[in-house]
Amino acid sequence: MANLDLSQQIPLPANIPTEPEAFYRDFGPLRHPATRKPVLQLAPYQYDTWRKFLKHRRLLEVKSHRVGESSKWMLVDFHLAVLPSSNPLSTRGYDTMLLGPTKQQAIEILRDFRRRVLESRKYSPFIMDRPEEIDLLNDSISSGAVLRDEKSKTAALYIKNPESPLRPSRIIALGADNPGLLEGWPNFKHIHVTDITAARRDYKEALEIALTRIANTDGTAVIETIPGKPYGQVYEWAQRYRGIPESELKKGDFCYVEVTAEQAVAAGVMPGDFLEGERRRLTTADFNGLYGASFTSTTGNVFSxxxxxxxxxxxxxxxxxxxxxxxxxxxxxxxxxxxxxxxxxxxxxxxxxxxxxxxxxxxxxxxxxxxxxxxxxxxxxxxxxxxxxxxxxxxxxxxxxxxxxxxxxxxxxxxxxxxxxxxxxxxxxxxxxxxxxxxxxxxxxxxxxxxxxxxxxxxxxxxxxxxxxxxxxxxxxxxxxxxxxxxxxxxxxxxxx
Ligand SMILES: Nc1ncnc2c1ncn2[C@@H]1O[C@H](COP(=O)(O)OP(=O)(O)OP(=O)(O)O)[C@@H](O)[C@H]1O
Ligand SMILES: [Mg+2]
Structure with missing residues (x-):
C-alpha cells in the first residue's frame, strides 16, 4: 500500500490562503470572455458573497445570468476541498454535490471548471486525472464492481487529499431531475446548487434530499440560481430569508443575497451595451427575470x-x-x-x-x-x-x-x-x-x-x-x-x- 501514496508522486502545495482575495490570486486569474485579458480582481459582489458564505455557511443567491457567479462558486467548492482539515469548512476527504437542473448541465460546468484548474500553476497537481489512479483507488477503497459501475455513470472531479491519499475529495455532478439518485451518496459535506429554478419539473424534493445529505457532516450549502417563477422552494426561501438581517441569522438559516446584471456591468464583468440590447429585446418581465434577479410572474392560464x-x-x-x-x-x-x-x-x-x-x-x-x-x-x-x-x-x-x-x-x-x-x-x-x-x-x-x-x-x-x-x-x-x-x-x- 505504501507505494500507492499518491501525494508522494508530486508534492502538493501546503500553504493554502483562506481569504477569498488571496486564494483567487494564488489560484490564478480567469480570462475575461470578451477581452481575453486576465481578470486580476474578481468583482466586489463576487468576494462579498463568498465572504458571507464563509461566515454563515448557508447562502441563497438569486442572481442574473452571466454575472460570473457559477465560476466563482466552483472556485469556492475547490477551495473548500483543498483547505486543510483543521479548517472547519474544509471538505478534504469528503464529497461536494454539484446539483444542476439536469446532471448533464452539472457535468458541463464541472468539465469547464476542471479545465480551469488544470491551467492553475499551483493547483493543477491536486487534480487526479489519470484513470489508473482512480481505478486503483476504487479498488482499494471498496472492492467489487459496484464502485466501478458507479464510476462509469458518474461525473466527478477527483481532488487529491494529502492528509489521506486514499480518500480523495470529490466534486460530483448530479441532476435535480432524478432526486432518487441523490440518496445514494453518504459522504457530502458541501452542496452547490446551480440554476435549480431552470429545472423542468418541481425540484423541491431534490433540494430537500440534498440538504439532508449534509445533516450528518454539519456541511455547508450554496444555492445560486436565476429567480424563475414566483412559487416553489427558492421563491419561498427568498421570501423567508430576504427579510432577516445578517446579524439575526441562526444556524441553518440561509443568508440571502441578490446579484443583478447592473452590478456586473458596473464591475466590468458584463458589457453595458449587451445589457441594453437585452433590455430592448425582451419584455420587462422577462428582462427582470433573466437579468434583474426578480421573480417573473408568468403563470398558468387555467385559473386566474x-x-x-x-x-x-x-x-x-x-x-x-x-x-x-x-x-x-x-x-x-x-x-x-x-x-x-x-x-x-x-x-x-x-x-x-x-x-x-x-x-x-x-x-x-x-x-x-x-x-x-x-x-x-x-x-x-x-x-x-x-x-x-x-x-x-x-x-x-x-x-x-x-x-x-x-x-x-x-x-x-x-x-x-x-x-x-x-x-x-x-x-x-x-x-x-x-x-x-x-x-x-x-x-x-x-x-x-x-x-x-x-x-x-x-x-x-x-x-x-x-x-x-x-x-x-x-x-x-x-x-x-x-x-x-x-x-x-x-x-x-x-x-x-
Ligand atoms: N470577475 C469577472 N470578470 C470577467 N469575467 C468573469 C468574471 N467572473 C467570471 N467571469 C466570466 O464570465 C463568464 C460567465 O461566468 P459564469 O458562467 O460563472 O456566470 P453565471 O453568472 O453563472 O452565468 P450563467 O449561469 O447565466 O451562464 C465566464 O466566461 C467567466 O469566466
Ligand atoms: Mg451559472
Missing part, C-alpha cells in the same frame, strides 16, 4: 391569480385538519405508482363552500397502504363519494373490497355508478369537462384552500392548458390537480348526463 388568491383567503378561515363529520365530502384519487405520482384530494362542504381538507401527492407508494388509508377516510370521516382514475382497476378493486363494495364493478351498468361509494372515472373522455368545471368552481369563489396545501396551490398557479386539455409538462404537481378535479366532479355546475 385573483381567483386563486381568493380561494386561499377563504381557506385561511378554516382549520385544514378539522373534519366536519356531518359535512358532505368527496374524495378524488389519481392513482400513480410509477413515473407519475399518486394524488389524493378531499373536499368537504362547509358553509356552502367546498373546503379542501386533504391535498397530497405520494411518489411510488405502496398500493395496499394507499387503499387502506383511502378506505379509512371513507369509513371514519366519512366520505360519501370517491372518484378514481378508471385506468387503475387493481387499485379500485382493492379499495372497493376494503369498503365492502362489489369489486367486480365492470359488470355494473354505468347508470348504477351513482350508487357506488368508489367510482371509476374515465379520464380519456372526461378530462376536459372536469378541468373546465374545476376552473369554474374556483373562479366563482366556491372553493377554499388553506395555504398549507402548497402543492395544490402551485398546481393551480402553474396549470397550463389548451382547450382545457392540461399540459402535464408545464403544470407542476399535476397529479394533485388531477385528484382535485376528480374530487370536484360531483359538484358540476352545468348539468351532466
Amino acid at each position: 391569480s385573483q381567483a386563486i388568491e381568493r380561494a386561499i383567503e377563504l381557506g385561511k378561515k378554516y382549520n385544514p385538519e378539522e373534519i366536519h363529520h356531518s359535512a358532505e365530502k368527496s374524495q378524488g384519487i389519481d392513482e400513480g405508482f410509477g413515473s407519475s405520482m399518486f394524488g389524493v384530494v378531499v373536499v368537504q362542504k362547509v358553509d356552502g363552500l367546498l373546503v379542501v381538507t386533504l391535498a397530497e401527492e405520494y411518489e411510488r407508494p405502496d398500493i395496499n397502504k394507499m387503499a387502506y388509508e383511502a378506505s379509512q377516510r371513507i369509513k371514519t370521516w366519512p366520505i360519501e363519494t370517491t372518484q378514481c382514475d378508471a385506468a387503475q382497476p387493481a387499485f379500485i378493486k382493492l379499495l372497493k373490497t376494503k369498503v365492502g363494495e362489489n369489486p367486480d364493478y365492470a359488470s355494473i351498468p354505468k347508470e348504477k355508478h351513482r350508487f357506488m361509494r368508489v367510482k371509476p372515472i374515465t379520464f380519456g373522455t372526461e378530462h376536459r369537462e372536469m378541468l373546465g368545471n374545476t376552473a369554474l368552481l374556483v373562479e366563482k369563489g366556491w372553493v377554499a384552500i388553506h395555504p398549507n396545501f402548497a402543492k395544490l396551490i402551485t398546481a393551480l398557479r402553474t396549470a397550463v392548458a389548451e382547450d382545457y386539455s392540461l399540459d402535464k409538462e408545464a403544470t407542476l404537481h399535476n397529479d394533485v390537480l388531477d385528484a382535485f378535479r376528480l374530487a370536484l366532479r360531483p359538484y358540476a355546475i352545468k348539468g351532466r348526463g
Whole structure:
C-alpha cells in the first residue's frame, strides 16, 4: 500500500490562503470572455458573497445570468476541498454535490471548471486525472464492481487529499431531475446548487434530499440560481430569508443575497451595451427575470391569480385538519405508482363552500397502504363519494373490497355508478369537462384552500392548458390537480348526463 501514496508522486502545495482575495490570486486569474485579458480582481459582489458564505455557511443567491457567479462558486467548492482539515469548512476527504437542473448541465460546468484548474500553476497537481489512479483507488477503497459501475455513470472531479491519499475529495455532478439518485451518496459535506429554478419539473424534493445529505457532516450549502417563477422552494426561501438581517441569522438559516446584471456591468464583468440590447429585446418581465434577479410572474392560464388568491383567503378561515363529520365530502384519487405520482384530494362542504381538507401527492407508494388509508377516510370521516382514475382497476378493486363494495364493478351498468361509494372515472373522455368545471368552481369563489396545501396551490398557479386539455409538462404537481378535479366532479355546475 505504501507505494500507492499518491501525494508522494508530486508534492502538493501546503500553504493554502483562506481569504477569498488571496486564494483567487494564488489560484490564478480567469480570462475575461470578451477581452481575453486576465481578470486580476474578481468583482466586489463576487468576494462579498463568498465572504458571507464563509461566515454563515448557508447562502441563497438569486442572481442574473452571466454575472460570473457559477465560476466563482466552483472556485469556492475547490477551495473548500483543498483547505486543510483543521479548517472547519474544509471538505478534504469528503464529497461536494454539484446539483444542476439536469446532471448533464452539472457535468458541463464541472468539465469547464476542471479545465480551469488544470491551467492553475499551483493547483493543477491536486487534480487526479489519470484513470489508473482512480481505478486503483476504487479498488482499494471498496472492492467489487459496484464502485466501478458507479464510476462509469458518474461525473466527478477527483481532488487529491494529502492528509489521506486514499480518500480523495470529490466534486460530483448530479441532476435535480432524478432526486432518487441523490440518496445514494453518504459522504457530502458541501452542496452547490446551480440554476435549480431552470429545472423542468418541481425540484423541491431534490433540494430537500440534498440538504439532508449534509445533516450528518454539519456541511455547508450554496444555492445560486436565476429567480424563475414566483412559487416553489427558492421563491419561498427568498421570501423567508430576504427579510432577516445578517446579524439575526441562526444556524441553518440561509443568508440571502441578490446579484443583478447592473452590478456586473458596473464591475466590468458584463458589457453595458449587451445589457441594453437585452433590455430592448425582451419584455420587462422577462428582462427582470433573466437579468434583474426578480421573480417573473408568468403563470398558468387555467385559473386566474385573483381567483386563486381568493380561494386561499377563504381557506385561511378554516382549520385544514378539522373534519366536519356531518359535512358532505368527496374524495378524488389519481392513482400513480410509477413515473407519475399518486394524488389524493378531499373536499368537504362547509358553509356552502367546498373546503379542501386533504391535498397530497405520494411518489411510488405502496398500493395496499394507499387503499387502506383511502378506505379509512371513507369509513371514519366519512366520505360519501370517491372518484378514481378508471385506468387503475387493481387499485379500485382493492379499495372497493376494503369498503365492502362489489369489486367486480365492470359488470355494473354505468347508470348504477351513482350508487357506488368508489367510482371509476374515465379520464380519456372526461378530462376536459372536469378541468373546465374545476376552473369554474374556483373562479366563482366556491372553493377554499388553506395555504398549507402548497402543492395544490402551485398546481393551480402553474396549470397550463389548451382547450382545457392540461399540459402535464408545464403544470407542476399535476397529479394533485388531477385528484382535485376528480374530487370536484360531483359538484358540476352545468348539468351532466
Ligand atoms: N470577475 C469577472 N470578470 C470577467 N469575467 C468573469 C468574471 N467572473 C467570471 N467571469 C466570466 O464570465 C463568464 C460567465 O461566468 P459564469 O458562467 O460563472 O456566470 P453565471 O453568472 O453563472 O452565468 P450563467 O449561469 O447565466 O451562464 C465566464 O466566461 C467567466 O469566466
Ligand atoms: Mg451559472
